[in-house]
Amino acid sequence: MMSHPLASRLDQIAPFHVMEILKMAKALEQQGRHLIHMGIGEPDFTAPPAVVDAAASAMRDGRLQYTTALGIPELRSAIAKHYRDAFNVEVPEHRIIVTAGASAALLLACGALVQPGAEVLMPDPSYPCNRHFVAAFEGKAKLVNSGAEQRYQLSAAAVREHWTAQTAGVLLATPSNPTGTTIQPDELKAILQEVRARDGFAIVDEIYQGLTYDHAPSTVLTIDQDAIVINSFSKYFSMTGWRLGWMVVPEHMVAAVEKLAQNWFICPSSIAQYAAVACFEPQQIAIFEARKAEMQTRRDYLVPALRELGFSIPVTPDGAFYVYANCSALTDDADHFAKDVLQKAGVVITPGQDFGPFTAKDHVRFSYANSLDNLKEAVRRLAEYLKQGS
Template sequence: MKTVPSKWARRQPPFRVMEVLKRARELEREGRRVIHFEVGEPDFPTASVIVEAGKRALDDGHTGYTEALGIPELRNAIADDYRSRFGINIESSRIAVTSGASGALNLLFSVLLNPGDQVLMSDPGYPCNEAFVRLVGGEPIRMPVDQRTGYQPTVELVKEDWTADTVGVILATPSNPTGAMIQTAQLEAINDFVVERQGFVMVDEIYQGLVYEPDMDEVATSSLAIDPGLIVVNSFSKYFGMTGWRLGWCVVPDLLIEALERAAQNLYIAPSIVAQYAALAAYSREGFGVSEERRLRFQRRRDLMYEGLLDAGLEVPLKARGACYLYANVSSSGIDAETFSARLIEEYQVAVTPGTDFGSYRAQDHVRFAYTANEQDIRRGVEQVGHAVRRFQNEV
């Protein structure tokens, strides 16, 4: 019997945020109160209009498989939403409903890559993309981004790292872990460069909707407005608050949809039927009302956390206009990000994610703070961070 995990499995680094969460749960079981700034999951429950639609779906007997690309009603609802909210015309036949954005990314890299193909992605960036690319024999290539590039890849970086083996680029706007949004001009330039080389540009828009006062020159709606031929990934997890329902989608060029359908049929058959019927209600007036109200609460939380982290003595290079994260430089504390995170939870019961979860470029200088906790917790949490920073500084 073979019980040795594959090379791919052995290469997977732990998702450190999950280790932090595990430790937080242990402390909570011991009766300690932990403030959660680690998980990228809104603390709000799914809007009741969506939950009720899910319950009705079960009562109506929607308990079986659906089409691999999702029920037509939901694909149409997604296409209608691009049209009505953003003025973007996308045929519903180009939309695949998936098991979260994770399912979409997994499917897309499976149908786009051959072994040895290189894919460019930002560092820091969403770590799971490396795993999806490696799973099918591809090679993730990280592009270091920082304050100078607005924490997003630039066309210069793409040109620098493009080789004969490169087949595409994955971007995320707003991004995880920095919340940075891409400039329209940069996306256009990257797209022109990549299209000329017959590569793909994939944009992860999972934080679409969680945007606060974007600049005029940033992509505030969807990258599809720039080029409807782009590959776009999205999800019901964040703006619509449905993380646990495991539902997302992607928009792909016509030429890819059949391959994507076959991959979905083979890899997981279909996305959850209950989640799909529930998600239809996200597009109702009431559904949008709840999501919008929560967006405004996120904005207040961001402002509160940003000010609090500055008061705590940390540098926050970007007051991000999107997503639900602030990426702070903790080097003034005199200790590295992993030690900072480990000590913060042990000594102050505040859980955060070290930058090392998101890549290696200046990762030990940075920590991601998620403002997915309520305002009271944010106030208390950043106060604790201030005590911690002063203690760590005095030890050096």
């Protein structure tokens, strides 16, 4: 049977290498092995009871029809109030667009902004799907080597150095996956000034915004109201499987993004939207803040424990729930190391190759979205593994 050729854009989209690790992990678990998962970026907490109750209430009341493509007014209003209360910034409700997860928001942003052949600057390392969203619209993600000296983030100097006639904008993440680092406010302001001076766009991924430690969370909107902001209910709000997020866009982009959202998604899940309104109630915020404190306790345990084992962590992560660790003192192949740790120690970690070539061979990512007891057991297993000469 003859098959039609697939679109050439698929050549620009790499598979998730970590999926090989996860397949190996699943096979080991089916054999009865007990594994400690530090690979997936998913909170081990779930939506609070009041959020679940709000979803059940919406179903009982029959609020199950399509909503507008931009989201229900109650949720857009609650998000606008959240910006006022948490960040002291006014964001008009009509500029807030509720999406089917942050992934949909990134897709919409790239669909509205990325021309074929256009370059978008982003740091290496960075979340792999970000560059693939750019590639989906025949743009080119231009990865800029960003080491510990730059907090593994894009810098204003890097924007000046790497901007070309083909560059259209930047895609940033603060806090970042995989590094857990934020962009310092003065540096972020300088980056945006460089971008604006070149008439470029700035997409800022803030999906780990609520999970910042050592300092209060912030938003780029206090610096630049024309930045395109991406956010999510998956991380701080613990609603990964509900597939709900939002974006804030400048006035001139609202109609364009609405048109794309109508055609691509119709609307986000109505049930998830009605449930998410409850997230912003004071009682639920108190729960999320307590969970954030627990995440910080885990970070404060894991970072020094990994350093003691021989991992180099030159920048203490101040957000999200990741530690991006240099393992070059322990191995010359991070991918092999991750697989060997899985097989011999029963600990699931993510090799750096998913996050860009610059740090691929000598970094691994640890997720501390797991209980403190499990983290301590993982460290014990890693210590035993390293003691035996790996």
